[in-house]
Amino acid sequence: MAPRTLFAKIWDAHSVAEQEDGTTLLYIDRHLIHEVTSPQAFAGLRASGRRVRAPQATLAVPDHNVPTTERAAGIAGITDPESRLQVEALAANCAEFAIPHIAMEDLRQGIVHVVGPEQGLTQPGMTIVCGDSHTSTHGAFGALAFGIGTSEVEHVLATQTLPQRKPRSLRISLTGTPPAGTTAKDLILHLIGAIGTAGGTGAVIEYAGEAIRALSMAGRMTVCNMSIEAGARAGLIAPDAKTYSFLEGKPLAPKESDWQAALAYWQSLASDAGATYDQEIVLAADEIAPQVTWGTSPEEVVAVTGRVPDPKAARDAAQEQTWQASLDYMGLEAGQAMTEIKIDRAFIGSCTNGRLEDLRAAAAVAKGRKVASHVSALVVPGSGLVRQAAEAEGLDKVFKDAGFEWRDPGCSMCLAMNADKLARGERCASTSNRNFRGRQGPGGRTHLMSPEMAAAAAIAGAISDARKFL
Amino acid sequence: MKPFKELTSCAASLPRDNVDTDAIIPARFLKTIARAGLGAGLFADLRRNPDGAATDFVLNQPPFDKAEILIAGANFGCGSSREHAPWALLDFGIRCVVAASFADIFRNNCFANGILPIAIEDAATLAALHQAAERGEEVSVSLPDKQLRFGNHTYAFAIEDGRREALLEGRDAIATTLSRENEIAAFETRRAQAQPWLN
Numbered sequence: 001m002a003p004r005t006l007f008a009k010i011w012d013a014h015s016v017a018e019q020e021d022g023t024t025l026l027y028i029d030r031h032l033i034h035e036v037t038s039p040q041a042f043a044g045l046r047a048s049g050r051r052v053r054a055p056q057a058t059l060a061v062p063d064h065n066v067p068t069t070e071r072a073a074g075i076a077g078i079t080d081p082e083s084r085l086q087v088e089a090l091a092a093n094c095a096e097f098a099i100p101h102i103a104m105e106d107l108r109q110g111i112v113h114v115v116g117p118e119q120g121l122t123q124p125g126m127t128i129v130c131g132d133s134h135t136s137t138h139g140a141f142g143a144l145a146f147g148i149g150t151s152e153v154e155h156v157l158a159t160q161t162l163p164q165r166k167p168r169s170l171r172i173s174l175t176g177t178p179p180a181g182t183t184a185k186d187l188i189l190h191l192i193g194a195i196g197t198a199g200g201t202g203a204v205i206e207y208a209g210e211a212i213r214a215l216s217m218a219g220r221m222t223v224c225n226m227s228i229e230a231g232a233r234a235g236l237i238a239p240d241a242k243t244y245s246f247l248e249g250k251p252l253a254p255k256e257s258d259w260q261a262a263l264a265y266w267q268s269l270a271s272d273a274g275a276t277y278d279q280e281i282v283l284a285a286d287e288i289a290p291q292v293t294w295g296t297s298p299e300e301v302v303a304v305t306g307r308v309p310d311p312k313a314a315r316d317a318a319q320e321q322t323w324q325a326s327l328d329y330m331g332l333e334a335g336q337a338m339t340e341i342k343i344d345r346a347f348i349g350s351c352t353n354g355r356l357e358d359l360r361a362a363a364a365v366a367k368g369r370k371v372a373s374h375v376s377a378l379v380v381p382g383s384g385l386v387r388q389a390a391e392a393e394g395l396d397k398v399f400k401d402a403g404f405e406w407r408d409p410g411c412s413m414c415l416a417m418n419a420d421k422l423a424r425g426e427r428c429a430s431t432s433n434r435n436f437r438g439r440q441g442p443g444g445r446t447h448l449m450s451p452e453m454a455a456a457a458a459i460a461g462a463i464s465d466a467r468k469f470l
Numbered sequence: 471m472k473p474f475k476e477l478t479s480c481a482a483s484l485p486r487d488n489v490d491t492d493a494i495i496p497a498r499f500l501k502t503i504a505r506a507g508l509g510a511g512l513f514a515d516l517r518r519n520p521d522g523a524a525t526d527f528v529l530n531q532p533p534f535d536k537a538e539i540l541i542a543g544a545n546f547g548c549g550s551s552r553e554h555a556p557w558a559l560l561d562f563g564i565r566c567v568v569a570a571s572f573a574d575i576f577r578n579n580c581f582a583n584g585i586l587p588i589a590i591e592d593a594a595t596l597a598a599l600h601q602a603a604e605r606g607e608e609v610s611v612s613l614p615d616k617q618l619r620f621g622n623h624t625y626a627f628a629i630e631d632g633r634r635e636a637l638l639e640g641r642d643a644i645a646t647t648l649s650r651e652n653e654i655a656a657f658e659t660r661r662a663q664a665q666p667w668l669n
């Protein structure tokens with residue numbers, strides 16, 4: 001057989017049928033659902049009298065608009081009636097269709113893309129979908145994982161398959177060793193800056209190279225998570241010993257003889273030598289400094305040591321206009337040093353950077369220091385288990401002593417569907433993934449960065465180079 | 471799903487790149503368990519000032535408040551997978567979006583809801599279309615002919631055959647897939663043997 005890429009191997013292994021219209025009917029191994037993009041899918045099933053084909057292949061967890069405070073009262077304690085209705089609808093739909101559901105009160109509740117890997121649901125070689133674009137996160141385990149819309153959620157519930165046109169393959173190699181203080185978040189932000197938010201359109205990105213292999217599983221998830229910000233359908237990293245040891249013993253991971261069989265299969269999941277890609281990009285990681293976005297698109301990013309760019313230096317008139325509009329929205333001047341930008345809020349959390357390792361990194365900066373008096377800072381663990389583990393290490397105390405608020409898990413200020421949001425004009429150092437206008441609340445201004453950098457910004461009261469705090 | 475065949479309408483010109491799904495429908499409008507009624511949230515932060523007053527955004531201005539066609543720049547619909555974006559467009563009355571290019575998930579979501587996304591890669595044609603739209607000229611789209619017409623321009627657009635047929639018939643993709651039920655079951659049997667840990 002001709003050499004194949006990892007992506008082609010997973011794709012081929014899940015082809016139920018090659019259809020006349022050129023699509024492949026792809027079998028879906030696991031389906032994650034949450035409260036925002038699933039209610040209309042269940043309504044559709046009900047309206048057409050269809051059943052859920054494989055309830056046990058599905059896992060539901062509410063995350064997008066659960067509150068991050070006052071959780072003791074459970075669902076009844078959600079003050080926003082619309083949010084409450086969505087969380088209630090998820091519970092009721094799961095009960096009706098016999099779908100495993102991690103309820104809001106459950107210790108394991110959290111952001112769907114943190115929960116999947118944490119429970120061992122996410123495994124190499126799988127196809128995984130979720131009605132959420134950041135499903136690309138799960139690609140860190142060598143799973144083909146992509147976000148879908150609600151009609152597709154309904155399609156997967158009813159058929160456990162999806163008709164898909166094969167995306168193009170793009171290998172991005174990050175070579176060399178990043179400097180100390182440069183994190184996974186910095187690698188992916190830099191990469192998006194280099195290839196643009198449409199650079200990966202229509203592609204499944206396979207990340208390769210020493211700088212990727214050196215990342216922890218948490219770091220790999222951060223990179224794959226933001227594949228969607230580069231426009232890609234999915235990100236993919238070949239599994240290795242780190243992947244297996246992460247999974248071993250997780251509740252939903254294979255056990256005993258299944259584990260041995262699974263491991264043997266997983267070890268076959270690497271791109272063959274000589275496999276070809278539709279496109280290849282090689283970037284050197286050795287000189288990537290900590291990154292911060294200055295604009296309203298993730299590609300509008302510079303090193304923290306840099307300056308707000310001048311629209312006059314844009315590549316063409318259209319980009320000049322876009323940059324100027326971003327500067328106006330963000331309230332910034334061309335040429336300003338990034339470290340002169342004062343912030344009002346800091347948010348540490350989200351499916352990009354809400355895992356234990358991220359909280360440890362932020363806590364290392366926060367330890368023994370104080371949040372600037374004009375800044376209000378929020379730490380929102382990605383799941384209840386992350387929260388518990390962080391508390392066992394005393395990270396909650398480090399944060400609280402430094403003046404950060406320590407919250408219950410959820411998406412929180414990543415998308416401002418619950419009470420956590422920016423006021424108009426407020427500027428936030430955020431570890432999330434999108435700096436779109438109004439993403440963190442109407443009129444809010446978002447600067448994306450790593451957990452270390454967000455913690456440093458909270459303490460300095462302005463965007464700062466976290467390396468000076470370590 | 472409503473079939474899509476022909477459409478003639480004035481077109482709203484939104485000459486911007488990277489119009490994201492948070493702009494199309496901000497997250498606060500996603501708190502619904504219904505599909506209908508989302509038109510009110512369409513481009514909400516562009517259509518309304520913070521004080522609630524209407525802006526001069528194109529969709530607020532007659533005749534474009536009745537436009538069934540929206541014309542944008544590159545990478546339209548980037549960002550989240552929220553199907554609320556096409557639902558909002560549809561609820562407002564938009565049945566066709568023309569852009570230099572589309573984000574993948576958004577494009578899929580359009581087809582699932584009977585909205586025709588047309589990519590025009592040729593910058594000069596797209597620019598001419600924006601100008602015609604701004605003048606309030608009518609734009610015609612024929613899916614059977616795979617043509618978009620305005621003024622004295624005729625543009626042949628590309629669309630996958632399967633997508634085109636499904637739109638023309640307004641066909642439910644689930645029904646099509648369920649006709650392959652035997653093949654799905656056979657796949658599941660094979661998988662259960664080869665990868666028992668997935669059961």
Ligand code: SF4
Pocket residue numbers: 063064111112113132134350351352410411414415432433
């Ligand atoms: S944390 Fe943010 S990006 Fe991640 S799933 Fe939640 S809302 Fe989406």
